[in-house]
Amino acid sequence: MSLINKIRVDDELAGILGEELDRVGGILEDQLRSEHGIVNDLCLHIESYRGKMLRPSLVILSALTSGSKSITHAHRVVAAVVEMIHMATLIHDDVLDEADTRRGGRTINNLHGNEMAVMLGDYLISNSFHLCSSIEQPWINSILGSITNTLCEGELIQLGNRQNLDIDQQTYFTIVEKKTASLIGASCRIGAMLSDPEGRSADHLERFGVSCGIAFQITDDLLDLVGDQDVVGKSVGRDLEKGKLTLPTIYAMNEMEGDDRRRLVDLIEKRDLVGLRSVVRDAGLIDRAMDKASGLVESAKNELESLDETPARILLGSLADGIIDRRY
Template sequence: MKGVFDVPAELEPLQAWVFAGLEATTDQIDAALASDIPAVATLCKHVERFRGKMLRPTLVLLAGSAAGAPHDVPASSDLVKIAAVVELVHMATLVHDDVLDEADARRGGQTINHQRGNETAVILGDYLIAAAYHLCSTLPSQEPSRIIGRVSMELCAGELLQLENRDNLSLDEATYFEILEGKTAALVGACCLLGGMVAGATPEQVAGLDRYGRRVGSAFQVQDDVLDLTGDEAVVGKTLGRDLKKGKITLPLIHHLGALDAPSRGQALGALEAVSESGGDDDSHSGAIVTALAETDSIASATTTAQRLVDEAKNALAPLGASPARQTLGLLADAVLTRDR
């Protein structure tokens, strides 16, 4: 899709249908956030700018199409409502994440917390969540509300587990994936699951779409870790330092520490602590770590993991018949690995 990969000619009609669906999704979000209170309306207007590539609504629409939603007519209002719900949940997490990260800027605009203070950002995030749940509860079936409620709990549990493990340089791989599953994969899985469900997918297809989304979400995050550590060495050192300072442990680092014997591991942990404390300003240590990561093939190992997740994602689509939408979901999964950022 636009900005993610080049669309082959045979997929263009589907792409046009998705774009129309995304426009309808935008209108639905605007309607869901409408408020008579000028202060609320202004804030919601500002937060609109946070909408990026609308990846999650795109997945809802593609999953719907792959499950049989006709694409010679506009996307149904239920599919569009689900698309709006997941994007609202995602926007809420962005607003609250910015409070957590004390971020000043997002997508070229000032963050709400920077512009209006943490109080406003916390409540605005709550408003977005409430709007998401309210919109979801207007669907004919209650099942999407149950799923969105459960996934939101998973999302928060993942964040809490991550906060609990902040500065835990010895984070193990199982906990890394548990955090990933909650923080990222669960909502991406729900996008695909719900899109399929609303379009009338069988239980087997719904389960396959959920699995596809979870694997794609995980692969995206693992690939993010890899991209953080590849490229110009000075930049990588800075990124590594910034990540470590924030207490963010990436998969290549976990692999690296696991591949070392006890004395080397102790040494490596010491170097990581030094980088973490300097926040990346001390280039000598972070440069040494990047070199050491190569010696244990840790970046290659993470790349292999991301590739495996993408393969699993594509295999999970087996219960769905061939269709332009299924083909596109496959291309999207591949694009996770080929993107440069």
């Protein structure tokens, strides 16, 4: 709950949200419990991956914003499902990026190798859909099945553009929307639709989530480029190491010419993180990327203006603001 802990929350809402996230955590633990010790040990290790619980929080807050007076078991199950899907993507990302640390601890692939990590990610995905089927809401399965396909498409597009120094902004944003923002948007949409199937809130909240998700990924990419690993809590510089150009570097590659561009290409090809940081920072491109994230946060908050003002809606707006203040 680190994003939420950084902002002021209505006391009653804070109590509700805290209790509901505890229940979601209990559902996660029950679902992933196995009679086999090695599986249990792996699942215990990845409990640290549940750091922010952002997506479950969005399911619950979207439900409350859409008129729910209380949270149902179906809301909690969906919150657990989207968190399991998210955790699976983190495990698989760590394999692809050859990352050693996450949330200040060693990654599964670092501890147990890629084969174990890939299978654990698959185990989480299969458990998420098994759990989702328990609430007998086929439309939710359909949305999350489609979103899982979208996540994989985003990863495949990103993999296909590694080492591509000519990648454009449109491709970058396509990757970000598919890989990150789609699941955040779906978390908001499903939470809203479970509370108000015929209402108007779901579309607004989904757009809120997608805009927040893109802004979140921009800031995450910036932390990988300019963040302090001890503060961020995970490996930094992995995007450059793996040949993935993120927004400030794409700006630079699209705009620099002559000797400046040749120097930039040389820094990228040599995986010179310190040199690349210096170039994009001096050119004002870190600030420009942050301005883009800030604009997306404002777009997200504008979607909330069409909804009734409630403590949950106010907290959603504060969560959006918190995205651009991240240091971790």
